[in-house]
């Protein structure tokens with residue numbers, strides 16, 4: 001009886017969410033939703049296009065166990081998939097608007113679209129995002145950037161749902177660190193950036209173009225991957241350490257440490273999460289053994 005009631009209730013929730021424009025998918029392969037192309041099935045995958053639908057989701061039992069997914073470009077899903085709901089912001093959450101020297105955008109907006117909008121409007125400050133895939137939510141949550149600059153520098157305020165309640169947080173109330181922030185338990189729905197207005201932005205275009213050229217030469221962009229696997233330890237390059245322990249090109253199953261960049265693992269042949277995790281363990285072991293350095297993963301491993 002209890003089971004029957006639960007099923008009827010969740011059926012009703014799914015119907016309500018669908019009526020509000022959500023795309024509700026059952027037993028959805030997560031390999032379809034991440035750049036690594038790895039991962040088992042999620043019980044449910046729900047693409048949520050507006051705030052009303054998000055609130056409805058939060059007010060349902062489904063919100064007891066969910067994971068917020070952006071572009072899936074910094075993620076390793078497990079082979080067993082995800083027991084619960086994977087939520088993805090779409091529709092209105094992808095909107096971008098400009099007011100003076102500020103850009104306001106939804107948590108689901110693509111970082112590349114926001115950068116393009118900034119450049120087209122002679123607004124500078126986001127050039128460090130050039131070539132970084134994924135969404136604004138993922139970028140701000142993980143303080144994305146390059147070696148010298150991070151997205152948090154130009155964040156002004158952030159709208160989030162925390163414990164199902166909406167809050168607008170000023171940047172000074174958020175702790176941003178190296179590929180980290182205190183926003184990890186929030187759903188980022190909107191971000192306001194404060195940028196610099198110029199009459200011409202040739203320098204910005206040059207910085208963007210240089211960033212992209214460098215990536216094309218140094219990263220295996222034509223094979224599925226999730227970007228840098230490890231954070232760079234203070235004063236070291238994780239990629240160089242991996243190269244020095246002789247692991248570049250090492251394969252386990254369908255996964256391989258890139259020949260081009262030691263800190264990238266590529267999915268060359270239907271790799272499993274197990275293959276990738278075995279390479280991660282091997283790298284950590286060898287780097288620790290030779291350099292006494294404990295590498296910390298940058299990618300999020302979701303079980």
Ligand SMILES: Cc1cc2nc3c(=O)[nH]c(=O)nc-3n(C[C@H](O)[C@H](O)[C@H](O)COP(=O)(O)OP(=O)(O)OC[C@H]3O[C@@H](n4cnc5c(N)ncnc54)[C@H](O)[C@@H]3O)c2cc1C
Pocket residue numbers: 035067068069070071072073074075089107108131132133134135136137138139140141142143144145146179183184186187188189219221225226227228300
């Ligand atoms: C080829 C390649 C190159 C890369 N280069 C860089 C680089 O130079 N610098 C860099 O920093 N990163 C880089 N990355 C990693 C990745 O692109 C960034 O970390 C990106 O910002 C992740 O965004 P995403 O939307 O894909 O997040 P996801 O991978 O979907 O999620 C990452 C984390 O963010 C959280 N998250 C996502 N959306 C939200 C939201 N709306 N609210 C709250 N939390 C959310 C997720 O729960 C998860 O914990 C690279 C990746 C690839 C594949």
